Amino acid sequence: MKKALIIIAVVLIVVFAVVLVAMRSMKAFTGRTAASIDKPSVLSIDLSREYPERSTFDFSRFNFSMKRETNFLGLIKAVEEAGRDDKIRAISLKIDGVGLSSSQFDEFAKAIDGFKESGKPVYAFMPSAGMGDLRAGCLADSLFMSPVSDFMLMGMAIMPMFFAGTAEKLGVGFDIIQMGEYKGVGEMFTEKALTEPLRENYTSLLDALFDGWLDFVSARRGISSEDLARYVDMGTFDAVDGFGMGLIDGIVYPQEYRERILSLVEDDDDRIVSISRYHSLKKPLSGKRKIAVIYCLGNIHSGKSQDSPFSRSFSIGDETFTKAIGDAADDDDIEAILLRVDSPGGSALASDFIWKSILDARKKKPVLVSMGGVAASGGYYISMGADSIFCEQNTITGSIGVVFMKIHAQGLMEKVGITVDGITRGEFADDFAIHKPMDAHAYEAFTRMSEKTYEIFTTKAAEGRGMAHEELLAVAGGRIWTGNQAVEAGLVDRIASFSEAIDATAKMVDIPRNELGIITYPREKGFWEIAFELRANPPLSSVLPEPIEKAISPVIDMITLFRPNEILALMPVVVITDR
Template identity: 35%
Template sequence: MVLLPLAGLALILWLNHGGRSLPDRFVLSVPLSGSLDERAPSASGLPFSSAEGPLSLQDLLFTLHHASSDPRVDAVLLDIDGVRTTPSKISELRRAIERTRASGKRVIAFLHSPEDSDCMLGAACDSVIVEEGGFMLLDGLRAETLYFATPLRKIGVSFQAAQWKRYKSGIEPFVRTGPSPEAEEEVSVLLDEVYRDYIGYVSRRRHLSPDSLRSIIDNVTLMTSPEAVRLGLADGVASSWRFHRELERRLTGKEPDPESGFFVGADRYRDSMEWPMKADTKDRIALITLSGPIVRTTGEEALGLGSGVDVAAVRRSIEGALKDRRVKAMVLRIDSPGGDALASAEMLEMLDSAAVCKPLVVSMSGVAASGGYMAALSGRSIYAEPLSITGSIGVYALKPEISGLVQKIGLGRSIVTRGRNADANSIYKPLDGEAYRKFVEASGEVYRDFVGKVARARKMSPGRVDSLAGGRVWTGRRALEVGLVDRSGGLFDALGEAQRLGGIDSTRQPEIVCYPREKSWLELLVRGDFSAIGSRVESALAGRVIGRLMPGIGPVPAALYPLLSGDHGGEVLTVMPCDIIIR
């Protein structure tokens, strides 16, 4: 009685929405903000509420690809407002903007109080307009890490750590009061490369000398919109209302009409087309996205980094691609800092088996490091953006102990054991000498196995891999030089290679089938999967609350809860030690 009316209403709304045609001429308005997640879940947000958040990176890439060949699109307007994402995603999006411009479409950037990342994207456009009354803040790049060892020690909490090897600095916020020389070296090298790209690209596109741009960043920093124009960083200043009216008047030669529908939003544009690409052959390419921390099971967290992608989701994606006879090749798109070491190894085993049956090409997005790099080893060819963050071949484990806290609060504990080591891994005491040695050696075995996997996949000696490993982080450009990846390029380069390897006619456009396929709220309700519904609601609510309470704080504080909430000896993780975000 409840489901049938809801399903009927949903069908009517869908038919009404899908039946709306687009104008013969329009400006495609594309909002750009936030972290640019690799792929937005199809059922994101809470049930019976509108989806929140900006478009995903894949949404943006495919939207611009469609617009490039759509004769109805007069121009593309990028409404840029506070992008905070990885250098590689900015770089790949810039190249997508350049391809759109090369197709003959004019691309205009409208910036609201822009910062460095907004300026980096705006520079790729034909013209840049800054909102009237706003400011441009160009203060350069900054890397910041919080260290919790001292405040935790004050409340009686500490950690024992196993680190393989020196550059695997993910343990440092929990066991040190400041960065090690290796951690400082890694961050400095990454920032140098990203900063060179920033200065070089923006100065070239805005016809400034690199020294002039550095001087603006170092000595001016904060400027009004007219000052940004005077300094050559923008082409004009206007309010949003006036800018839209003037653009419509200039492109149509008529007075603006609010009812004309001349500006079409990216969400409506997407809903009107065959997504993600219009196919003209029955052949398919499976696009499998591995996004987020790698975990063993749904709902599990990898050191507080979020729910991530689990082994079962990857297995379902692979099975779906292999069972579909029309799928001729697969692209594995990775945007993951790694995670659980055992889960990463299991994913690699599944992907290796799949790659024997059908060609598999890997495309690295913002980050494909540590466990994410392990998964990439399955590819016949690995593509990375020049600023993709990869490598970090190493592992670490953290074992918490709260004996100091127990003593402070006067907590009593009685324990009865059978077996000498039954209580060795308790969080209520530190590991003793023998137990700690075994703890470190177990992590070392995982590291040696990781090095062996890389050596076999990349056809290197273990010694050579070890010289590149030890937790060292590489950009895609440097990874190509040392042999950790095969080619420089983005998602569409990998799709083209998969088309070639799959024997699909190069003059045709195969259908792109996206995995994993997430069930909608209605599907879960019809199946009676109330556990999945509850988990999704909990995740959505937690994301909203944390996003509002701690918008500028990274994942480390949240990591304390899973580490302290179980009686275990610590997980062996292969995770990136840091995030590199441009804002």
């Protein structure tokens, strides 16, 4: 039976390969190829889709596209190139939800502003408008909605879930030791509401994000922040009202908007160029002199990285990344290294190993960091050893603190009649047993261990930032900062986009822009290599509805990353705003 199943599997793989190759060949024969742009055209950008940090293939919904997706850096470079390209007359934005993170949006806005400096217009159409849609629409010179469209400006919120009540009902307990008054990552299991330090921290963070939204929209639309706040408190209203408020420039149906865009290119549909087609033609950053871009994305853990093409999720395994950093440092063709960090943290031990590999690499060549949407806790740990740290104004960073957790099921076992008896040697032999909580001696021992880890974390952070230890402690303690706040606190050097960080890295080793090329680490795998590595079952996060996935992701992170005897450096919450 087993042999028959193997034969069937091999046959299916071969058939699958033949079909894909045939489809690709047919598309190349009959479809439109990425011919050069030789007539005035409009660049079309769909902001409703995601632009992943790392280039990969679209395996979502079993699409199995053999063409690499345009990654975020490709999006930015394509917009920058379009500003210099005489054949690109305008940009048209499709805004039906926004797939960019807050920090990615900041960089995209800079790129669009650079495009507009060339004197070319930007148009946008929104079928409906939430907070993120309106912010994106403000990038356009002319923003349109349909007569039956609605605004749903529902505000922003940080609303973590708490499971202490659930644990009580189940008879499950959590022994939590946290270093940092504001750390809070374990409080989801021990509390039923926000503690005062956590409420203070989240209030500061949310105020900064909401005020930033008000300032951005106010400046772009010429509406006072007070009026905008009032519109948000109204919640919902239609496009006609929005037009009267000055939030949009016109009311047209989608067909009429398309006609308007086609009129710019003599009604030639082939001259509406997608961002993926345009990027494939231009191939930026392919010069002979190389820098390494190392993508540090996802949770940090011991061992090898675990990536999933189904959910487009990545992780940072210390074995994988110490090797990647070491390989880039030892490669004589690589002149400098830039780490792109987008991580809420994870294992403190694994973070320290990666930090050490960065220090070793700095002995051979410059190492810089560009922070993405989140570079907090362990994500900050792996960043703090670099020569320079850059972030966007809405990057979430800081959260310098550690947490230790032990789970027990004493109450549950009593309810179902399970008893435990045993023989031990050593005072702490049974303190990680599932049937009992830690005793006072264990709490004391693991508190000392946690305090030592926190001292190491803060000492190394102070050394990396050139600060006195006491000065660093004043901005540590688990506090979460936006990028702007982190710069003021001295945790980051300056606000800069990913593209600007690449330019700064090249400048450190005197590489002219027209000679600059990048090599990506970890090595990008080909389609077939990924396809043959796929497991039968996608991870849990890929099959859950997106709102549920986001809400419970801190819990999944804690459960996934937790190992007995290991201390975590993990950010306590996911910030959910209306994109």
